[in-house]
Amino acid sequence: MSLQKFDRRSQVILLAAIASIVIFPIFDNPFEETVMITFFMWTVLAVSWNLLLGFGGIPAFGNLTFFAVGGYTSAYLGLHGYSPWAAILVGTTFSAIVGLGMGAPTLRLRGIYVALFTFASEELLRNTVLLADLVPWTGGSLGLQGVPHFPIDTRWLSLFNYYFAFGILLLTCGSVFLLLRSRVGLALISVRESELYAESLGVNVYRHKLLAFILSALFSGFVGAFYAHYTGAFTPSNLSFTLLLQILVMILIGGLGTQIGPVVGAFILTFLSEYLRASLAGQVALFRLAVIGLLIPIVLILFPSGLARLVDRFRKPLRRTLQRAAPTI
Amino acid sequence: MTYGWVLDILLSGVVLGGIYALMSTGLTVVWGTVGILNFAQGAFITWSAYAAWILLVSWGFGYIYAFPVALLVAFALGVACEILVFRPLRDKPNSTYNYIYASAGVGMALETFALLAFGPRRAAVPPILPGTTEIFGAILSLQNVVVILFSSLTLLAFWFFLKKNRYGIAMRAVAQDMETARLVGINLETIYLLTIGLGSLMAGVGGVLLAPIYYLWPTLGGIPLLKGFIIVVFGGLGSIRGTVLASFVLGLVEAFAAFTLGLGWALPTMFVFMMLILIIKPTGLLGQSL
Numbered sequence: 001m002s003l004q005k006f007d008r009r010s011q012v013i014l015l016a017a018i019a020s021i022v023i024f025p026i027f028d029n030p031f032e033e034t035v036m037i038t039f040f041m042w043t044v045l046a047v048s049w050n051l052l053l054g055f056g057g058i059p060a061f062g063n064l065t066f067f068a069v070g071g072y073t074s075a076y077l078g079l080h081g082y083s084p085w086a087a088i089l090v091g092t093t094f095s096a097i098v099g100l101g102m103g104a105p106t107l108r109l110r111g112i113y114v115a116l117f118t119f120a121s122e123e124l125l126r127n128t129v130l131l132a133d134l135v136p137w138t139g140g141s142l143g144l145q146g147v148p149h150f151p152i153d154t155r156w157l158s159l160f161n162y163y164f165a166f167g168i169l170l171l172t173c174g175s176v177f178l179l180l181r182s183r184v185g186l187a188l189i190s191v192r193e194s195e196l197y198a199e200s201l202g203v204n205v206y207r208h209k210l211l212a213f214i215l216s217a218l219f220s221g222f223v224g225a226f227y228a229h230y231t232g233a234f235t236p237s238n239l240s241f242t243l244l245l246q247i248l249v250m251i252l253i254g255g256l257g258t259q260i261g262p263v264v265g266a267f268i269l270t271f272l273s274e275y276l277r278a279s280l281a282g283q284v285a286l287f288r289l290a291v292i293g294l295l296i297p298i299v300l301i302l303f304p305s306g307l308a309r310l311v312d313r314f315r316k317p318l319r320r321t322l323q324r325a326a327p328t329i
Numbered sequence: 330m331t332y333g334w335v336l337d338i339l340l341s342g343v344v345l346g347g348i349y350a351l352m353s354t355g356l357t358v359v360w361g362t363v364g365i366l367n368f369a370q371g372a373f374i375t376w377s378a379y380a381a382w383i384l385l386v387s388w389g390f391g392y393i394y395a396f397p398v399a400l401l402v403a404f405a406l407g408v409a410c411e412i413l414v415f416r417p418l419r420d421k422p423n424s425t426y427n428y429i430y431a432s433a434g435v436g437m438a439l440e441t442f443a444l445l446a447f448g449p450r451r452a453a454v455p456p457i458l459p460g461t462t463e464i465f466g467a468i469l470s471l472q473n474v475v476v477i478l479f480s481s482l483t484l485l486a487f488w489f490f491l492k493k494n495r496y497g498i499a500m501r502a503v504a505q506d507m508e509t510a511r512l513v514g515i516n517l518e519t520i521y522l523l524t525i526g527l528g529s530l531m532a533g534v535g536g537v538l539l540a541p542i543y544y545l546w547p548t549l550g551g552i553p554l555l556k557g558f559i560i561v562v563f564g565g566l567g568s569i570r571g572t573v574l575a576s577f578v579l580g581l582v583e584a585f586a587a588f589t590l591g592l593g594w595a596l597p598t599m600f601v602f603m604m605l606i607l608i609i610k611p612t613g614l615l616g617q618s619l
Binding site: 059105108109111112113115116117119120121123124127128130131132133241242245248249252283284286287289290291292293294295296297300301304 | 366413414417418421422425426427429430431433434435436437438439441442444445448551555558559562566591593594596597600601603604607608611
């Protein structure tokens with residue numbers, strides 16, 4: 001089931017989840033609030049990457065490129081006196097343009113070559129921002145530090161960040177949901193299932209893939225630009241292979257090619273990771289990276305379709321058991 | 330006027346090329362025969378170098394023992410990966426990309442284990458042969474002579490193995506046509522196991538040769554792995570001759586670029602080059618048509 005069917009119960013669960021996220025800051029848990037913001041940001045990255053990997057069937061490995069293009073552009077502009085709003089707008093737009101520029105040649109390639117090309121783009125960007133000659137523009141290995149925060153009263157700033165990040169999440173998930181229900185989304189999925197067959201039915205394969213690429217770049221860039229102003233810095237570690245794999249694990253745990261999967265995966269992994277980081281001291285905290293790394297083969301071998309479909313599989317037998325049990329109650 | 334520096338660059342280019350050839354031949358053989366793009370190979374390189382380092386520095390053995398043990402470690406890691414990770418993924422859908430995800434995850438875990446075990450400090454690895462020699466006015470460390478010697482010997486040995494040995498011929502048969510190879514009675518699982526083992530072993534030779542030139546640290550294998558990808562794309566994925574040729578071309582180009590542009594620019598330039606190759610001629614120098 002690639003298009004999530006929204007029955008009454010799913011609607012209730014979804015609304016309850018959104019409502020509890022909205023009222024969560026009332027309880028005033030600063031640590032959990034920051035973890036939630038991290039969760040929102042990684043979710044946007046996971047959902048927009050999943051649009052390519054899961055729904056488009058495009059083995060793209062370069063979504064951190066878009067994240068970093070948005071982040072670095074916005075951070076640079078913010079540091080040079082532009083207002084964060086303008087910086088975010090420019091960063092996001094620029095990222096989408098890079099998505100177009102990168103998607104156009106990438107999508108002429110096939111299979112493994114797409115993976116290599118997009119991976120190369122990310123490594124190219126990472127090794128370029130690290131160059132000693134470019135330190136005045138990129139800040140080298142320290143990255144761009146001291147990016148101005150949003151011009152909001154400090155009392156409300158953390159609350160603002162929380163709702164802004166949640167807004168980006170809703171925008172991303174909502175757009176992906178609407179896209180996949182539209183003709184364009186159905187065409188995209190048909191391209192994933194069989195490129196040849198889709199083409200024979202008159203679907204413009206190239207154009208649909210390119211659209212997915214641009215949208216993915218747009219959302220990734222948006223959250224990158226937000227990240228720069230929220231944390232006040234953007235560093236080359238945001239382009240690291242480690243981060244790439246963490247986002248990948250979120251998608252795989254939740255379920256590749258499902259809409260709710262990456263969100264659930266991001267939630268589980270972010271909280272697991274942040275609590276491990278907070279409770280383990282120093283070097284041992286690195287252990288979580290080993291756990292995340294080993295999770296990939298384990299999930300792929302044992303739950304190849306992720307948690308979202310695992311739930312689907314259990315739901316039917318569960319309902320049957322309940323119905324059988326009902327009369328005796 | 331002397332042209333010693335030209336010779337210097339040529340020699341260091343050949344040294345780099347030899348090490349790259351070992352590592353990227355491992356990648357390209359595994360891709361060509363088994364269909365796995367092994368992102369964990371960088372970690373194999375690191376671990377084999379650490380194995381050699383433990384034997385040499387902590388336990389005081391010579392290279393006579395350290396070298397084979399390091400190669401055994403690389404071989405064992407490759408075989409373990411095949412049995413525990415790749416084999417269970419083989420018959421599932423989407424396996425080409427699942428191999429990439431899984432091997433990247435294993436690679437990250439192995440690198441983290443190295444970091445936890447040995448710490449982030451850089452360790453110095455003693456050279457196989459200390460001292461220097463002079464050839465045509467260029468000063469060359471004996472370590473570099475050893476690198477050139479060992480890498481060419483290993484590559485030659487592998488070449489003969491592929492041409493003359495039963496298993497080598499079987500490996501080429503599987504690379505050419507898996508179905509027909511199975512039809513004539515080749516055990517695919519054995520060949521896959523052997524290919525991954527040997528590919529990792531060649532990368533291990535590269536790791537042991539590389540560590541004394543640079544320092545040894547937990548992400549030693551990272552950059553060689555990236556360069557390996559650039560080289561296999563340049564040479565043509567799956568083509569061994571193309572890969573070896575591309576290794577030496579890139580080794581020389583890198584030596585010249587580092588000399589003229591500065592060290593930092595070498596990698597970004599190589600990635601631009603890789604992307605251009607992918608756009609213009611994805612099959613590389615000597616690859617088969619798509």
